[in-house]
Amino acid sequence: TQLLEQSPQFLSIQEGENLTVYCNSSSVFSSLQWYRQEPGEGPVLLVTVVTGGEVKKLKRLTFQFGDARKDSSLHITAAQPGDTGLYLCAGAKGGNQGGKLIFGQGTELSVKP
Template sequence: TQLLEQSPQFLSIQEGENLTVYCNSSSVFSSLQWYRQEPGEGPVLLVTVVTGGEVKKLKRLTFQFGDARKDSSLHITAAQPGDTGLYLCAGAQSGTASKLTFGTGTRLQVTL
């Protein structure tokens, strides 16, 4: 059974602070995706990382895939209240179906 552990589970910070969310596994994934989920909604894809060591930037969000493709991180610079939400990492194995194994989630709250 593949598991993806995210840390921290909860994070409450003030506007302007930086933060990093970690996603760790003992399994190797062919790709890793980060999603954001609002209450009562489905996950919305933020980014997909495929290559070990890959770094992708999405405005103030920086995503990194570990060299061994077992872990990933999400770094947010100068957090804003609009960043508040549940962040999920999800790993995909190679193969046609490429089902996703979701992480445990990190709930971020950014206050003024």
């Protein structure tokens, strides 16, 4: 059973379209992170959200942490081919497991020109 469920798992869109990726769990997390991974490379951190209801923007990317700190979303506006990649959410439980990161199964995004 995956502790963090991402949806959709695959997404193929045209350049200029908007999209949203979801990361859901039945567990509460002290923080949620979003990573992006390109082929042949390790994941790289995009953002960390900590406070319930928090919204962070990174250029055309908007990240939101759910009020109950169980879910998060990533919205991309006017997607570009350079956004193509695997997007992963990761949760930290806090407390004595604060350094342990659990990942979702990822969303493979393909943006066609």
